[in-house]
Amino acid sequence: MDHQPGRLGVVADSAVFTSVRTLTSEGYRLVAASPGVTAEERTELRRSSPSHNSLCNDRVDAAAFSAYRLSSGRYCVAHSCSAGAEHTGRGGSRVYTRIAVLDDAAMEAFACDPARVYAALSFASDGVELSLPPELEPVTLDPSVPALGASGGGVDGRPDPCHVARLVTIFLRPRQAVVVAPEAPIATFAAAMAAIPAEHRRTVSCSVGLRFAASREITVTVVPGDEGATRRAIRGHAIEWLDLRDEKAFEGGEHANWARLVQTWIRGGRHRELAAVTDAVDEPLTAGAVFRLASLCDLLDRVQGAPPEASAEFSDELALLGVRTNAERVLADAVAAAVAKNAPVDTQPTDAPTDDADAVGSLVIDDSSIER
Amino acid sequence: MPVVSWSADETAISCLICEKENSAEALVCGGCAAPMALVQESVAQGRDPQIISVVGESNVGKTVYLGFLLDMLSRRAKGYEAIPKGAYSIDLQQNVIAHMAQRRFPPKTPMEPNQWHWAYYQTRKDTGRKTKWYDLVMPDMAGEAIAAEVDNPDTFRVIRSLLTKSSGILLLVDAALAANGSPRPDFFALKLMSYMDTMFGGRRDQRIQAPVAVVLCKSDYCPEAFDNPRKFVQANLNRLWNLCESRFSSVEFFACTAVGSLAYSTGGEDGDDSYVQPIPLHTSLRGVLEPFEWIINRAA
Numbered sequence: 115m116d117h118q119p120g121r122l123g124v125v126a127d128s129a130v131f132t133s134v135r136t137l138t139s140e141g142y143r144l145v146a147a148s149p150g151v152t153a154e155e156r157t158e159l160r161r162s163s164p165s166h167n168s169l170c171n172d173r174v175d176a177a178a179f180s181a182y183r184l185s186s187g188r189y190c191v192a193h194s195c196s197a198g199a200e201h202t203g204r205g206g207s208r209v210y211t212r213i214a215v216l217d218d219a220a221m222e223a224f225a226c227d228p229a230r231v232y233a234a235l236s237f238a239s240d241g242v243e244l245s246l247p248p249e250l251e252p253v254t255l256d257p258s259v260p261a262l263g264a265s266g267g268g269v270d271g272r273p274d275p276c277h278v279a280r281l282v283t284i285f286l287r288p289r290q291a292v293v294v295a296p297e298a299p300i301a302t303f304a305a306a307m308a309a310i311p312a313e314h315r316r317t318v319s320c321s322v323g324l325r326f327a328a329s330r331e332i333t334v335t336v337v338p339g340d341e342g343a344t345r346r347a348i349r350g351h352a353i354e355w356l357d358l359r360d361e362k363a364f365e366g367g368e369h370a371n372w373a374r375l376v377q378t379w380i381r382g383g384r385h386r387e388l389a390a391v392t393d394a395v396d397e398p399l400t401a402g403a404v405f406r407l408a409s410l411c412d413l414l415d416r417v418q419g420a421p422p423e424a425s426a427e428f429s430d431e432l433a434l435l436g437v438r439t440n441a442e443r444v445l446a447d448a449v450a451a452a453v454a455k456n457a458p459v460d461t462q463p464t465d466a467p468t469d470d471a472d473a474v475g476s477l478v479i480d481d482s483s484i485e486r
Numbered sequence: 487m488p489v490v491s492w493s494a495d496e497t498a499i500s501c502l503i504c505e506k507e508n509s510a511e512a513l514v515c516g517g518c519a520a521p522m523a524l525v526q527e528s529v530a531q532g533r534d535p536q537i538i539s540v541v542g543e544s545n546v547g548k549t550v551y552l553g554f555l556l557d558m559l560s561r562r563a564k565g566y567e568a569i570p571k572g573a574y575s576i577d578l579q580q581n582v583i584a585h586m587a588q589r590r591f592p593p594k595t596p597m598e599p600n601q602w603h604w605a606y607y608q609t610r611k612d613t614g615r616k617t618k619w620y621d622l623v624m625p626d627m628a629g630e631a632i633a634a635e636v637d638n639p640d641t642f643r644v645i646r647s648l649l650t651k652s653s654g655i656l657l658l659v660d661a662a663l664a665a666n667g668s669p670r671p672d673f674f675a676l677k678l679m680s681y682m683d684t685m686f687g688g689r690r691d692q693r694i695q696a697p698v699a700v701v702l703c704k705s706d707y708c709p710e711a712f713d714n715p716r717k718f719v720q721a722n723l724n725r726l727w728n729l730c731e732s733r734f735s736s737v738e739f740f741a742c743t744a745v746g747s748l749a750y751s752t753g754g755e756d757g758d759d760s761y762v763q764p765i766p767l768h769t770s771l772r773g774v775l776e777p778f779e780w781i782i783n784r785a786a
Binding site: 133137138139140141142143153156157160161164165166167168198199200201202203204205206325326327328329330343346347349350351 | 508509510511512513514516517519522543544545590591592593594595596597598599600601628629630633634638640641642670673761762763764
């Protein structure tokens, strides 16, 4: 990954779960952990970490990801990969899982986005290390590492905007589900995380690229394909089977407006702006809140494509909508800025918006990039 | 009848192993991933089955042992008649036989309980007289899951449930490693027996009644185990021997082997010379049925 490390790092407890043979033991277990990982957390990590045949595919470069909250209140993000052949010679690959355990403050540094933590963990990892001391040093994670896939392309390809939007609706109304995401599942997940508010990201319990296992107690299991064994395992339980390719399964719903907006903006390459809006949302996305945000975003899009003489109309519409929340304030300011930019020449501001990290202040883009 | 009525339209079925309530439509228990067919079969038979747990460390040979045991029962070895209840019961023996026929060991058993194989068999010994049928449930558990549960109880509650409900336990120990001087099999067996001692409870002067057959696997490496298994355990697995003597009233020791001869290949798919793959050249079963027979007689 081509990234220059930032100056500040976030320290997190770390652990490694894999299968090695040592003097005292053999097989899958927690082979190393930093001292801050408590005994109760270790028990949960043992239960939730993937063992033999857990990766959805057997490729040498197979990778998977899981994120869930531990009963201690801390958050676990794990990166799993294939680490050569299974060492007892019984076929299959050895699964190697590198785990980071973060408290709320550490998660805040990543805007509560597990995809960003995963990216930082992958960046900080020295690869597969099978000869580890039982006690590890805590790992330092760089919050400036961009999420893999959140900006259009990731470790496993480019996500389909439709699939991202549909995955967003699943996380906005959390329920137990096995989700089929055949194309770029990790990138799809990362893009979906950037499109939901931090309050919802905090509660995400998800695995991507791991086979379903009830013992892991993970809410959303994202798999690349349909497996008969998984369907059998979830039948008769309150676990939905959702295929991101199935348009009908996602029709309607209380977050349909937001999903439509997400899909449009991602298709238009407006990932940073989408992330800026969702980062400004500081309360749960109720149906009403989503409707208002989507209305403001729609208004913003219309302003940017409209002739100057329509500026007054948009100002009136903005006044009618009103502003109730911080995120709405951000969008309203952007609409006002766009209206001002669109206004007749003698009323435009002299400073052009700069392409800086605060994309909220410059939610004005080239109209030609939007697919209508 | 293990059926509880929730409402007029819904019924819930308690899992045979962990007793979690599941809907009537569930094929697999939501708690322990045991097939719900176990409950349906036990209801059909009008009796609860006897659970025989095969436990042991990772890579000791539980899958191979259980696969061959079930296959021998299916083939009416030593006068046994065995009927599998449900196609899922045959998966394990088919998996083992198919791999061994290709001179390969079956794949490692994952820790996740939903990937374990379960076998439900009705069996009896044909002695010419009318004999009783036994319904047996035998899960193939992962050694690492057993180790994790023993080291940290309640990590995998399904294992605790299984052991608590077992009519008998087959404890597999790697005799080859023990004969070679490694203390690992002894310590693992000691931990497991200590876990069972704690689990079954009882006062200091009360010994555990559950029958435990200690099976010395891979005894082809140490044929003296066949001559006198008790002496072998006393000499090479002394910690286990002492605990059995102190705390368990029904323990017997058996030697067993499944593989006749073993070869080794190196290199693997990526040419890594440090990767060594054992190749079972042929099977030579010895001592597989005897521990099972002893457990059945004790459980009766």
